[in-house]
Amino acid sequence: MANNLKKYNKKRNFNKTKEPIGKKKKSSQKLRFVVQHHLARKDHYDLRLEWNGTMKSWAIPKGPSYNPKDKRLAIMVEDHPISYRNFEGVIPKGEYGAGTVMVWDEGYWDAITKINKSFNTTMFKFILKGKRLKGAWTLINFKDDNWLLIKEKDEYYEYQDIKKLNKSIKTNRTFTEIKNNVTNTKTSIKNNIIDNITITNPDKVIFDKPLITKLDLAIYYHKVGKRMLPFINKRIISTIRCPEGIKKDKFFQKHLDNNNKGIGKIILENDNNNKEDYYYIKDISGLISEVQRNSFEFHTWGSLVNKLEHPDIMVFDLDPDENLSIAKIREGVKDLKSILDELQLKSYLKTSGGKGYHVVVPIKEKMTWKKFRETAKNIAKIMEIKWPDKYTSNIRKNKRKGKIFIDWVRNTRSSTSVSPYSIRLRNNCPVSMPIAWRELDKIKPNEIGIKDAIKRLNRKDPWSDFFD
Ligand code: ATP
Ligand code: MN
Secondary structure, eight states: OOOSSHHHHHHOOTTTOOSOOOOOOOOOSSEEEEEEEEESSSEEEEEEEEETTEEEEEEETTOOOSOTTOOEEEEEEEEEOGGGGGOOEEEOTTSTTOEEEEEEEEEEEEESSOOOTTOOOSEEEEEEEESSOEEEEEEEEEETTEEEEEEOSSTTTTOOOGGGOOSOTTTOOOHHHHHHHHHHHHHHHHTTEETTEEOSSTTOEEEETTEEEHHHHHHHHHHHHHHHHHHHTTSBEEEEEOTTOTTSOOEEEOSOOOOOTTEEEEEEEOTTSOEEEEEEEOSHHHHHHHHHTTEEEEEEOSSOGGGTTSOOEEEEEEEEOTTOOHHHHHHHHHHHHHHHHHTTOOOEEEEOSSSSEEEEEEOOSOOOHHHHHHHHHHHHHHHHHHSTTTEEOOOOGGGOTTSEEEEOTTSSTTOOEEOTTOBOSSTTOBBOOEEOGGGTTTOOTTOOBHHHHHHHTTSOOTTTTTTO
């Protein structure tokens, strides 16, 4: 019986296939399961049950049946990594498992029979809590790797005919649609078209370590677009443009100089009563058209263009004095969170991609910029008063000796902060990445790059309830 991921990794060439690389992970409390409909040399369904950090897997040629009279052959195959459960797409010809994979069902499962850690069992009953598969089932091992999957009689008995369910539970696509989608994406990338925008000079090197081209960045922003847009869409932006790579000149861009697709314009009067053009992204094509003209780092206002005078995203940046240890910075983040918790303000954490962390607070209450700024300032002041030897709310560098400056000043009208998911035009192309609070001690401020950021999209979004 297969019980580790070595077999899985050995069979796959990770330079050719897009399937996730197998790493052993700690099981979370709730055990996940997935059924992937796999149109390979032989059509079959793969049932995968999370167990002890991996996914126990069976290939079921006829698929599960809701009829308790059916005994469906289920051949135990090698364990799969938990991250594999999200895989839907095409495995190229010549690769192991070549064909098309559809996520057919997903959810949680519970063992009814006691199963030991190493999964030494020849028969067990279990409950599936999926979107399609529900209720009690049994798996019986009758010879070698051959098992039988049988539905138990319960209220889900003869629930439905699974053959009629021919669309992905995740993306609602048929096999043909999954294939077409993959082919379309591939042809587009080959022709340097991302979201209908042609990327010129696609091979231009923006970072040389790791090697990242302009096209790579366009693909990156396209991939993170869904998660990033709620934080950048319809907010005035300023960007950093870097047309010749990070070793050459960088330019700040604050004003509109184009009428590209997906870009909106807004005219504001400045303190001297002069009119100035600002701009914002309206949708994913706006983001990609910005990348096309070499804007790679994105900073946004704390308010939406249609509610410009009522900010809704407050950002605290912890700026440590040089040589302050990472432990002190993390302590600072925790201290700040404790104050925000006391004030009943929910807060979210991201890496800055630079030296520190950003603590971000959604503001529901309708506030003027003046009040918003005062609120932010008062929070930084509380930090300073409570721990005078650790924090300062004073922006002046000479007040920062051995301390952390709690930067609240960016919560001022027309100030900006780097957007979640934006890359930073600094060494190694770090990302300003949303992370979970429990990850604070594990992740350094400049540790997550574009590859890791993309991998993290498969996990639960730590900021999913930001605007709830
Ligand atoms: P670190 O953790 O390294 O301090 P950071 O994001 O906190 O990173 P900076 O990048 O130094 O800090 O930015 C400081 C301030 O300057 C932020 O408010 C940021 O939005 C602003 N800023 C940076 N680039 C631009 C830009 N292109 N246009 C406008 N403001 C910018
Ligand atoms: Mn900072």
